[in-house]
Amino acid sequence: MIKSIVLIGSGNVATHLGLALKNAGCEIWQVYSPNAKHASVLAKKLKAKYTNHIESIFPEADLYIMAIKDDAINNLAQQLKLKDKIIVHTSGSASMDTLKGVSKHIGVFYPLQTFSKNKKIAITKVPFCIESNNKNTENLLLNLAYSISADVRKISSEQRKTLHVAAVFACNFTNHLFTISEKILKDHAISFDILKPLIHETIHKIDSHSPKEMQTGPAKRKDTKTIQAHLAFLKDYPEYRKIYMELSSSIGKS
């Protein structure tokens, strides 16, 4: 069982994870950050020690969690001397192999959620994506994840890549469609919040139905008259017009 943890990183993911793991009964031994101030702030919340020197990282913890930027993982990991301790990263995009050679027991402990600084998240509902290079470590990580969340899944590095692409469509691009919508409304003196109840209902529907079944709108019902009217309306927005055509054509084909 994993009891003692060293957190490498002091950002939003490290903070939310650290607090959840502490609440679940783990001991957070130490927080490392190159910025001593950042490390100390989080360490205080977790009643942990802190350091900003890599060589001062305690060598005897059960688990080392690297919650840092993707580009920094490999370089920092290579400086650790762990051998037979478990080390994981929390990245959605970095492959598990980023940690290859750092220890016999490597893995991924990826919470699929966006964490903001001062905003509470219901961590029990956050899906945790777990991966390891060996069965025993995988089980330890799965159990640890289950101690803080009800949604724990084995996800390979390859699957995590897929997840990332899918999340870009479902979240990043969705948000940009809201931005476009807000811009069009604003240009016509209408407040974007008039659309929020409709947006919430759209999202609410996919809780219980496949989005494919829930598709509505002019492109779905092949209402070319309305589509033409909308394209005429969008003549002053050439970029949005292209997006409108591309998405309508894709809806028409699906």
Add this chain to the structure above:
Amino acid sequence: MIKSIVLIGSGNVATHLGLALKNAGCEIWQVYSPNAKHASVLAKKLKAKYTNHIESIFPEADLYIMAIKDDAINNLAQQLKLKDKIIVHTSGSASMDTLKGVSKHIGVFYPLQTFSKNKKIAITKVPFCIESNNKNTENLLLNLAYSISADVRKISSEQRKTLHVAAVFACNFTNHLFTISEKILKDHAISFDILKPLIHETIHKIDSHSPKEMQTGPAKRKDTKTIQAHLAFLKDYPEYRKIYMELSSSIGKS
């Protein structure tokens, strides 16, 4: 004050509106539908009379609400003999002028929400878009809308067109992005519901922030390495690849 109402139509909008107006103290005198069965089912719920003959529509109600398909509004309205009674339609896309000449008092009473048959909607939160060809009728309609919803707005036919385009982006296209996301995940043996907490958080954020400020992801941070990796991943999905490029480019410019 508007007290007596005739409902023309018996679909989801007529049903939800009829029930809300009855609860607010209006008398629904009659329901008209070309299909007598449909008219009678809704009439029963509203303790109203019903008819499937246009010439049998009661001529003396305060308000006639046409909750029928856009294409059918003008033709049916022209057959009504109302003169000085108020007549409105509930369409998001049809212009108010669709009712021109039908009565001295015409207008629009458009609830900006998607209504499903057996699904309750918190009607007090539904934005009602009100328009009329005269001030007195506009005030009567605004008051009527306020009797069932806390969110009532004066919206011109021109603004409603804008709203419709904006809603296509924010709702129809958003739903299609979920469909794309689900398809990509399914092809890689991952269940779409792993993304739902993240989607909910994305939507939750726009309740209190402008979506423009909340944009994240590779296109926002101009992370070309990740974008290239995603485009390579999408080589088997040429249609989604085009959408990915179009939306990423648009995010990059905004």
